[in-house]
Amino acid sequence: MTGPDAGPVPGAASGSAAGAAPRPVAAGPAALHTVEPGPYGIPVSLRHVLDGALVAVKGGLRHIGALGTIRREAARAVAAALPAADAAQVSGALENVHRHADTAQIAAVRTDLETRLRPFSRTVLHDVARALEPQGTRLYLSGHLGIRIMPPQRTVVAGGEEPAGLEGFLTPRGAHVDSWFNTAVNSVNLWMAVGPVRSGNGLLFYPEAYRRPLRHDGHTLLPGQPIGTPVDIELAPGDILLFAGDHLHASRPNTTAETRFVITKRLCVGVPRYPSAATGWVPYEDPRLWGTRWERWATWRSRLTTGGVRDALRTGRRG
Numbered sequence: 001m002t003g004p005d006a007g008p009v010p011g012a013a014s015g016s017a018a019g020a021a022p023r024p025v026a027a028g029p030a031a032l033h034t035v036e037p038g039p040y041g042i043p044v045s046l047r048h049v050l051d052g053a054l055v056a057v058k059g060g061l062r063h064i065g066a067l068g069t070i071r072r073e074a075a076r077a078v079a080a081a082l083p084a085a086d087a088a089q090v091s092g093a094l095e096n097v098h099r100h101a102d103t104a105q106i107a108a109v110r111t112d113l114e115t116r117l118r119p120f121s122r123t124v125l126h127d128v129a130r131a132l133e134p135q136g137t138r139l140y141l142s143g144h145l146g147i148r149i150m151p152p153q154r155t156v157v158a159g160g161e162e163p164a165g166l167e168g169f170l171t172p173r174g175a176h177v178d179s180w181f182n183t184a185v186n187s188v189n190l191w192m193a194v195g196p197v198r199s200g201n202g203l204l205f206y207p208e209a210y211r212r213p214l215r216h217d218g219h220t221l222l223p224g225q226p227i228g229t230p231v232d233i234e235l236a237p238g239d240i241l242l243f244a245g246d247h248l249h250a251s252r253p254n255t256t257a258e259t260r261f262v263i264t265k266r267l268c269v270g271v272p273r274y275p276s277a278a279t280g281w282v283p284y285e286d287p288r289l290w291g292t293r294w295e296r297w298a299t300w301r302s303r304l305t306t307g308g309v310r311d312a313l314r315t316g317r318r319g
């Protein structure tokens, strides 16, 4: 159990009916299920996740042999963005990057790493999907890649203005549900800890608000709605947190002394189903077509949905 100061959570400031934000509780057994990869793979039912369960796969990135590569690419991105002496000080641990890099340099590391990890992250997602126990339905994989490098909040604001447009990637993201803007309602998020995730720098979840109608601006929760007590998550490097794209969650502004480093991918359990009011749209691919001459049709099933057609009309109208 951990209990540091909750700090402000943008968009969830008036999280209770009474108006005062409830203090986060560390994830107990009821809130967070923990599983370990075994000889037959990763024993997780994604349907359980879509029912609102939060599941941590201990050592998931190590199990598929991806943690070392991600850390090595991160060290290369640091070496490319920082003078050699500073890069050497970071010494492969992005947890320390804010001690030797300013926010603009960290933003450069993030952008570079996004390019470096894009092809590999596709393999990572595919490997995780294959390592899962059989789900009784097809899994569709998204090209989404989120590189989330969250320095301590005091260091981000110390240099003046927060960088714009990096909410959820370098600066905290207020309470939101991913399917409000682009994920499918049967999507599962893989929030993969590359470094340690501590109480005080991770994500907050609102299980009591799961799939409840909530008012939002298409992006972030509007204040003044009861959303219950937030649950705080802690992870070790290599753990993979699975949560539904319909889950209300928010970045916890980083009050620790470490930069938090997570990468995210998403997959869909069965044919993607998009919410009718979503403001955006992303395709999910059928990985069975990868490496075949049909590869360019890998997104067809997600395009042949009302969400896909709506998006085609929307982009057609814009273009």
Ligand SMILES: O=C(O)CCC(=O)C(=O)O
Pocket (backbone or CB within 6 Å): 146, 148, 168, 169, 172, 173, 178, 189, 191, 202, 203, 249, 250, 251, 252, 262, 264
């Ligand atoms: O890592 C964060 O702080 C935000 C993550 C998030 O919103 C997501 O993965 O959907």
Ligand SMILES: [Fe+2]
Pocket (backbone or CB within 6 Å): 176, 177, 178, 249
């Ligand atoms: Fe999110």
